[in-house]
Amino acid sequence: MATVLYLNELSKKYGSLQAVDRLTLQVKAGSIYGLLGPNGSGKTTTLGMVLDVIRPSGGSFQWFGDSISSETKRRVGALLETPNFYPYLTARANLEVAADTKQADHRHINKMLDMVGLGTRSHTTFKGFSLGMKQRLALAAAMLNDPEVLVLDEPTNGLDPQGIAEVRDLITRIAAQGKTILLASHLLDEVEKVCTHVAVLQAGKLKANGPVGDILSTQDQLLISADELAPVLQLLERLPYIVKFAQEKNYVSLTLSEGYTSTDLNRDMFAQGIVLSQLLVRRKSLEAQFLEITQK
Amino acid sequence: MNLIRTELRKILQYLTFWVIMAIYVLLQVLLIYFSSNMMVGGQSLGKSLYDFPNLWMRFTYVAYFFNLLLGILVIVLITDEYSYRTLRQQVIDGRSRTEAVLAKFYVSLGLAALATVFLLVMGLFFGLIYSSDTSMGAILGKIDHLSYFFVQAVGYMCLAMFFAFLIRKSGLAIIAFLAWSKIVEPIIHYQIDDHIDRFMPMKVFGSLTPTPGQEIIDGLTSPMMALSPAWAVLPALFYIAVLVLASVLLVRLRDL
Structure with a gap:
């Protein structure tokens, strides 16, 4: 599959702070690529x-195999x-400005407003919007010229549960159209x-990357x-699908390899x-997994 | 064209823009209207103030003071883009940083053109009513001063643009703009020789609209070392180019 975005040893230094440290990544077409890390781990800097909008202090990156330009x-x-x-402009006028910049067809504006459920609020000024509506308007703007790739930075940050559900639903629908999505988030879930x-990023360093199933083991x-317990331990030694086991007091904890269940x-x-x-x-908590990865 | 259309979309619906423009027009009309009542040397200036062709020199000299207002407007328009983070969004969306600066330079050109047309209309209005000589020759006599004023307005707004892109916060940028144009550079003028300071930016911009009657004062005392308006155009254009270039470099070299 074609590589959409390629990062090669990308770095950013703010004074003595190494915000992003020699990050090398590849995002393939059609994937939904999550950039996971706690606040301050360099996600936004990397996307920037x-x-x-942020000048790298080292390394390089390529979009679609080319260096960045108005076309990419x-x-x-x-x-x-x-x-x-612009807070004083209406939703529609704001999208008109965005459409100008993106050289997108202005006829798409209504369609996008409908897609994010703001069709009836197109004449409300931006400052009158709730955070959820603002976030959805931003998604509408991002989708204006039907891009191949969508880059989203903490798209559900600060939203209430309903807002989170709406935005996630929107992302899933957009992904279903076959778009590549690069998503930064501090939420494992x-x-x-x-x-x-x-x-997985921590303090600007890449801690792990790959398919979600491999990294965040389920x-x-x-x-x-x-x-x-003695015969149990003897048998566990011989069963091929036991990844690891350990005796703890009066029980044994163990992990099975993929495809096997408790049955x-x-x-x-x-x-x-x-x-x-x-x-x-017992499901291993995501937080525990995250700590495991970042402490490696 | 695309850049200008987008800028218009933003500006025309911006209340602050209309308020500043209204203040600009109102104050200038008031000042020009009431200046005929001003007393100079125990004598009212009277209606001779509106006589063609010297009217153009007087009006552009009055308008010179209001360039500060245009500069403040430009600062507001640019620093807004930083506080709304829309400059950043436009660069993300496909505009180059150079285009982002050029868009604001075009806005400055547009505002200067508007201010010049406004001055032309006002000059014709007052002149045709009050001037003792309304022959074509008199009306067009010193109308070239309007073009010097245009260059001056662009120069002021480019200086404002530079401070806006440099400082990015509206309050501080406005203070820096006013401080440089009205305090810092004039202080420098006193410190250095007239032969050199006449080439400094604010002095050059000021020379484009000389004080009316300066030639009479110069005849009585030792003449001020200032460039004539026509001669000041060249260094003024040079400073405009430098300020635009510096703004482009600032935006290109820094994070947004």
Whole structure:
């Protein structure tokens, strides 16, 4: 698949602070790429650099195999940090300004306003909008010229649950059109729900990247106990699908390799004449996983 | 053209723009109307103030003071783009940084053209009513001073533009603009030789609209070392180019 965005050792230094440290990434066409990291980890700085508003102190990046230009910018729709509009202009007038800059067809404005559910509010000035509406207007602006790539920086930040649901629903619908999406977020849950790929950033450094399934493992943790633990431990040694196990007090915690479930384990135990007194499936919390990744 | 159309979309619906323009027009009309009652040397200036062709010199000299207002308007328009972060968004959306500065330079040209046309209309209005000589020759006599005023207005607004892009905060940029044009540079003028200071930017811009009657004063005392309006055009254009270039460099080299 074609590479949409390629970052090569991209760095940004603010005085003595290394905001982004030699970041190398590839975003493939059609993926929903999550940039995950706590606040201050360099997500916005990274997006700012590839969007041409922050000057890198080192390294390079390419859009669609070319260096950045007005042409490549017009193939990308982006919102960085906050929705940026003229407060005294109406929603429609703001989109007209955006359409001018993007050289987009002004006939798309109504369609986009309808898409984000602001069709009936097109004559309200931007300053009269709620945060959720502002965020949706920014999405409408980003989508104006039907870009191939959408860059979104914390799109649900500061929204109430309903606003979050609306914006996420919108992103999923846009992704279903086959667009590539680059999404920065500090919410693991959001990245896990929405993204296909993820890069984990901490203090400007790349900690891990790859398909979401590999990085944020959805492997469940099992807790089992039996009257006699010794035969259980012996059997676990021999079962091929046990990734790891450890005895803790009067139970054993273990992880299964992908494709196996607690049913398999229970069946094999029973076949060997071991009756478990307890079998508990515990999902590993995303926060715990995140800490595991960032502390590596 | 695209740049200008977008700027118009933003400006025409901006209340602050209309308020500043209204103040500009109102104050200038009032000052020009009432200046005929001003006393100079125990004598009322009277209606001779509106005599063609010297009217053009007098009117452009009055308008010279109001360039500060145009400069403040330009600062407001530019620093708004920083506080709304719309400059940033436009660069993200596909505009180059140079285009972003040029857009504001075109706005300055447009405002200067408007101010010049306004002065032309006002000159014709007062002149045709009060001037003792309304022959074509008299009307067109010193009308070239309008073009010097145009260059001066552009120069003031380019200086304002430079401070706006440099400082990015409206209040501080306005203070810097006023301080430089009215305090800092005049102080420098006192410190250095007239032969040199006549080439300094504010002095050059000022020379484009000389004080009416300066030639009489010069005849009585030692003449002021100032460039004639026609000679001041060249260095003025030079400063305009430098200020626009400096603004472009500022925006290109810094994070938005």
